[in-house]
Amino acid sequence: MRAFLVIIALGFSMAIMISIPAGIMANQEAAQSLSENYNNTISEMQEEINKTSTLIEISASSRRGMFSGAPSGMPSGMPSFGSQEEIFINATVVDEISTIEGIKDIAPFLTESSEETTEETMNTPRGTMTITRPVYTITGVCLNSAFIEEYSILPTNITTGENLSEGDSGVIIISLNLSEYYSASVGDKVEIYDEYFKIVGIFDSTERTVYMNITDAQRITDNIGNVSRLDVYAEDISYVDGIAEVIEAAYSELYVTTYEDRLENLERTQEMYETTLENAESTLSQTQTVAFQEILIAIVATSLIVLFMMLYTVRERTREIGVLKAIGFSNWNVMSQFMLEGILLSVMAGGVGAVTGIVGAPVISSLLLPSVNSVNLFSTQQGGPPGFSRQPINFGTALSQSVTATADLHTLLLGFGAVVLLGAIGSLYPAWRAARTSPMEALRYE
Numbered sequence: 001m002r003a004f005l006v007i008i009a010l011g012f013s014m015a016i017m018i019s020i021p022a023g024i025m026a027n028q029e030a031a032q033s034l035s036e037n038y039n040n041t042i043s044e045m046q047e048e049i050n051k052t053s054t055l056i057e058i059s060a061s062s063r064r065g066m067f068s069g070a071p072s073g074m075p076s077g078m079p080s081f082g083s084q085e086e087i088f089i090n091a092t093v094v095d096e097i098s099t100i101e102g103i104k105d106i107a108p109f110l111t112e113s114s115e116e117t118t119e120e121t122m123n124t125p126r127g128t129m130t131i132t133r134p135v136y137t138i139t140g141v142c143l144n145s146a147f148i149e150e151y152s153i154l155p156t157n158i159t160t161g162e163n164l165s166e167g168d169s170g171v172i173i174i175s176l177n178l179s180e181y182y183s184a185s186v187g188d189k190v191e192i193y194d195e196y197f198k199i200v201g202i203f204d205s206t207e208r209t210v211y212m213n214i215t216d217a218q219r220i221t222d223n224i225g226n227v228s229r230l231d232v233y234a235e236d237i238s239y240v241d242g243i244a245e246v247i248e249a250a251y252s253e254l255y256v257t258t259y260e261d262r263l264e265n266l267e268r269t270q271e272m273y274e275t276t277l278e279n280a281e282s283t284l285s286q287t288q289t290v291a292f293q294e295i296l297i298a299i300v301a302t303s304l305i306v307l308f309m310m311l312y313t314v315r316e317r318t319r320e321i322g323v324l325k326a327i328g329f330s331n332w333n334v335m336s337q338f339m340l341e342g343i344l345l346s347v348m349a350g351g352v353g354a355v356t357g358i359v360g361a362p363v364i365s366s367l368l369l370p371s372v373n374s375v376n377l378f379s380t381q382q383g384g385p386p387g388f389s390r391q392p393i394n395f396g397t398a399l400s401q402s403v404t405a406t407a408d409l410h411t412l413l414l415g416f417g418a419v420v421l422l423g424a425i426g427s428l429y430p431a432w433r434a435a436r437t438s439p440m441e442a443l444r445y446e
Contacts, residue, residue, distance in 0.1 A: 006309050007349045010419060013302040014353025015360060016368070018407045018415040020291045020298075022357075023365025026405040027287050031280045038273050045269065049262045054104070056232040056244055057257040058097075060087040088226035093251065097232065100246050102239030107147045108227040110140035110217045114193070136178055136208045138192065140217025143168055151231065154211060161186035161201035164211060172197040172212045175205035193220035287369050294368055302419060306426025310342050314434045321434050322443035331435035338431035339424065346423025350416040357407045357415065365405040 088110075098106050113134035121130055141153050145166040148154060154163055155173070164173055172192065174184075179202050182190050189196045192210055203211075218224050232247075234240045237259070244256050314321070321334055357364075 002309065002312075003345060006305060006345055007352055009305050010302055010346060010349030010423070011352030011356055013298045013305070014350055014415050014419045015356035015364060016298045017295055017418060018353065018357030018411050019361040019364035019405060020295055020368060021411050021414075022361045022405040022407045023369045024288060024291050026365065027284055027369070031284050034280050035277060038277055042266075042270060042273065045266055049259065049266060052262070053237045053259045054234040054240060055259070056234065056240060056247070058089070058230040058232060058247065059255045059257075060089050060228060060253070087253070088223060088228055089230065089254070091225040091227070093254075094227065094230060096250075097230070097247060100243055102234050102236070102243050103232055104235045105147070105151070105233045107144075107151055107153055107231040107233070108142055108214060109153075109229040109231070110214050110221070110223060110226065111137060111228040112140075112217065112221045112223070113137045134208075135181070136174075136192070136210050138210050138212065138217050138221065140212055140214035143213050151233065153231070155203040155205065157204045158201050159204055161199070163201050164213070168200075169213050169216055170197060171200045172210050173201035173203055174199055174211075175207060175209045176202055177205070178208035178210065181208060195220050290369060299418070299422065302422045303426045306342055306346065306423050307429065309345075310338060310427045310430035311433075313341070314338065314430045317434075318437065319443060321437050322439045322441070325437070325439040326443065334437075335431045335435035338434050339427050342423050342427025342431070343420060346420045349423070350419045353419060354412050354416060357412065361405045361407045 094106060094108060097103070114136050116135045117132050118135055119130055119132055121128055141147075141164070143164055143166050148164075148166065156163075158173070159176060161173070164171070172190075174182075174190070179185060179199070182188075184190050184199060186199050186202060189198050192212075197210075197212065197216075214227070218226065232243065234243055240258055244258050247254060248256050324334060325331075
């Protein structure tokens, strides 16, 4: 029983020595991936913003309810408690805006969330949080061939099927996660706002989103003649400021975002990302310090466990040592016997520790080490930060990294060798003490 308990204790120490380096490597991978994704994301954002220098985004209000995003200036995807009724732009306003000098095109959009909702769990720095989200969000687009080809108003990352085309009606494209939610594929029909639509394509997105013809979206949501957002394209970048000023002066209820606003939001986004990276680097440094201390404790504990166990064994078997030496065993024979016993226990403990480390590395490392996991900064159906509502980039998961600790063969071999070595070192003094015992004193020991 004593040997069994010692093997379990040594095995757990080895599991710690395996799991902690695995956790360190996982956190280093997370930090490195976080940094790479940061650079890629910022570059993609900058590139996408540069493509939209003539774009003026107009929404009905800078504040939206819980089911259509977060207040302006806050990271999208954060729940807005106390939702508000959505405000729309009337078609007459669209016609009036189109008469402003310098406007080339106006692409209208209608965004409406389903009344059916689901509860989702979100991990935050302050703990787990349950939020309510709509099952899906409709995005109605004007299926004009010029808009589709020139302005990329539809998702481009189609994974199955085909995209919407000019004149389509009664058909939709949906996000991959929504197709999984409905267990539907291309060619199937799903119910959207009490009306069935045929799926012609599936695209990859972090949000459950449906794209359809804007006239279909207006009809099923009872918003004939209304839109949620306008993408106004100027003939030249020189017209942008003038157009924005005219719209803001004439329609104070509208929220206008220009190229300069998007650049300002990009700078704020960079600051948030850089803060996240700094926190990750600080956590990684703290993790390495804690890991060194915990490994040192595990090494000392392993050595002491073997030392005290073997000392007790030598004391318990003192008369046996006297008999062995009396019949001719040399000091080396006695010493090697106890050394071998300590090493064999360590080898068995190494096997237990290897199995425990392989299976329990993720759990042990997460319990003993702080984790480098970034906060989900942005997550919206539009795929971008405040003031940037174009589709192509999935910013929602761009900086969300979570790497699981996994014990590799190299770490396992090092841990196994360390336990065997520590077992030999811990057995050295008790074995030497046993070998130095006088046969006469040993035989008289009670």
